[in-house]
Amino acid sequence: MKKVLVTGGLGFIGSHTVVELHNAGFEAIIIDNLSNSSINVLDGIERIIGYKPNFEELDLRDKASVKSFFGKHIDVAGVIHFAASKAVGESVENPLLYYENNINTLVYILQELQQKEEANFIFSSSCTVYGQAEKMxxxxxxxxxxxxxxxxxxxxxxxxxxxxxTKVTNINAILLRYFNPVGAHPSAEIGELPIGVPQNLIPYITQTGIGLRQELSVYGDDYPTPDGTAIRDYIHVVDLAKAHVVAMERLINKKNLSKVETFNLGTGTGSSVLEVITAFEKVSDKKLPYKIVGRREGDITSAYANTDKANEILGWKASLTLEESLASAWKWEQKIRS
Structure with missing residues (x-):
């Protein structure tokens, strides 16, 4: 089995990608510093795939540790890089944390990969690079x-x-710009597990539904959208994880057409915050208490993907619906609170 390093592999998307790598015949090696995840996720992965993957607790901000890791694991066929801080609001409040954690760690990994005869690298990017796009x-x-x-x-x-x-090394890379990952594994063994108050909509909804939060805050109802609330493209995390595996296979099999390729990953459908609330109420059969509050700094009006390129060139397409995503997230929430 070819070995693939998954940084941040005990996080939300990383853990689901480890499972899908296993399903596709790869061996995943996980790095995580547990700053925004739990070691218990490793047990959840084991219950799904039947064994405990190779895991190393390591802070990628420590350059010497990164160098040591790659010295020990010279046979890694590719790297899927998730490890990063990811909350918009927190980044506004603490920018230096984000620049250190998200940039330095990337540089240290690439410094090791550039020494290899060939290296395959998948980058966990985001639709945030488009800002408020002019066209949907x-x-x-x-x-x-x-x-x-x-x-x-x-x-x-x-x-x-x-x-x-990539212009001056043997590294080949795919940049995956994804929209809003939601949901949980159908087994409910792994899912989104925010530490503290959730920064993302869906875990806040499910925590409110279960009674952990008093009510959901809807940030702004004065956006230029049909119902006034912000619109996003919510993609099931299992669909997203499968796309990372397809992308890695593309690089390993040398099917990439250029040194760097970029793909949007989403469903192609935008849903407003109020539409998501309505969909959750339908799948959970619960009335969700919420209040309208002011907009958050850094939030945009609308973002949803054109996924034609990923569908046609990558050969990947999201298959799970918003309601299926919310039902799996609700099942996960109920399990972890039981």
Missing amino acids: PITENASVQPAMSPYGNTKQIGEEIITDV
Whole structure:
């Protein structure tokens, strides 16, 4: 089995990608510093795939530790890089944390990969690089707008670093710009597990539904959208994880058409916050208490993907619906609170 390093592999998307790598015949090696995840996720992965993957607790901000890791694991066929801080609001409040955690760690990994005869690298990018795009749905050709948050800026800078490095090294890379990952594994063994108050909509909804939060805050109802609330493209995390596996197979099999390829990952459908609340109430059969509050700094009006390129060139398509995503997230929430 070819070995694939998954950084941030005990996080939300990373853990689901480890499972899908196993399903596709790869051996995943996980790095995580447990700053925004739990070691218990490793047990959940084991219950799904039948064994405990190779895991190393490591802080990628420590350059010497990164060098030591790659010295021990010279047979890694590719790297899927998730490890990063990812909350827009927190990045506005603490930009230096984001620049250190999201940029330095990327540089240290690429410094090790550039020494290999060939290296395959998948970057966890984001639709935030488009800022408030001028046209919907967003294609990969949409201009990269000035970032509206330090988090978004780290994704833009990360893409620029990777593009520059691939020009002068044997690294081949795919940049996956995804929209809003939601849901949980159908087994309910792994799912989104925010530490503290959730920064993302869906875990806040499910925590409110279960009674952990008093009510959901809807940030703004004065956006220029049909119901006044912000619109996003919510993609099931299992669909998203499968796309990373397809992308890695593409690089390993040398099917990539250029040193760096970029793909949007989403459903192609935008849903407003109020539409998501309505869909959750339908799948959970619960009335969700919420209140309208002011907009958050750094939030945009609307973002949903044109996924034609990923569908046609990558050969991947999202298959799970918003209601299926919410039902799996609700099943996960109920399990972890039981």
